[in-house]
Amino acid sequence: MRITGTHFNYHQVCKRKLWLFANGINMEQNSELVAEGKFIHEASYPKRSEKYEEVEIDGAKVDFFDAKNKVIHEIKKSNKIEAAHSWQLKYYIYVFEKNGISGVSGVLEYPTMRKAETVSLSDDDRKQIEKICAEIEQICDDEHCPKAVKKGFCKNCSYCDMCFVNENFDEE
Numbered sequence: 001m002r003i004t005g006t007h008f009n010y011h012q013v014c015k016r017k018l019w020l021f022a023n024g025i026n027m028e029q030n031s032e033l034v035a036e037g038k039f040i041h042e043a044s045y046p047k048r049s050e051k052y053e054e055v056e057i058d059g060a061k062v063d064f065f066d067a068k069n070k071v072i073h074e075i076k077k078s079n080k081i082e083a084a085h086s087w088q089l090k091y092y093i094y095v096f097e098k099n100g101i102s103g104v105s106g107v108l109e110y111p112t113m114r115k116a117e118t119v120s121l122s123d124d125d126r127k128q129i130e131k132i133c134a135e136i137e138q139i140c141d142d143e144h145c146p147k148a149v150k151k152g153f154c155k156n157c158s159y160c161d162m163c164f165v166n167e168n169f170d171e172e
Helices: 005-013 015-022 032-044 082-098 123-141
Strands: 053-057 060-066 071-075 105-110 115-119
Touching: 005 015, 005 060, 005 082, 005 123, 015 123, 060 082, 071 082, 082 105, 082 115, 082 123
Parallel strands: 071 105
Antiparallel strands: 053 060, 060 071, 105 115
């Protein structure tokens, strides 16, 4: 299985969302929040596409790669799930390394918040990524979808209606 950044992000956020996505159930195209995120990505740094390029290596599709300085730029709408964003970016750095591009670092950018976070990859992170990749494969290959677990951000998830179709969704 080729693990993508989306798989890696979803693993951090919700195992059920990961399984649904990996098994061909994609709800993102119906989400206004996803559309808003894409707009922010496209509109926030209009001149950046002249300098840097979107790069895809082994399923890792990064927003912008500054090849001269070896910096991956990932643009996100908000930092509500910043840990998942950080791990996704660490995964991208890991994939670049596995493909012979060393010395890469990353920057998470939240343009609507005017915030940026530098991300690097440690030896412990590399070991954790290998464990997470094995877990992603196990979850995605499982015959059964993980049970829904209600979290504070579920109501904004594009899969929310599918997970909680027969429930009133009250915030925790």
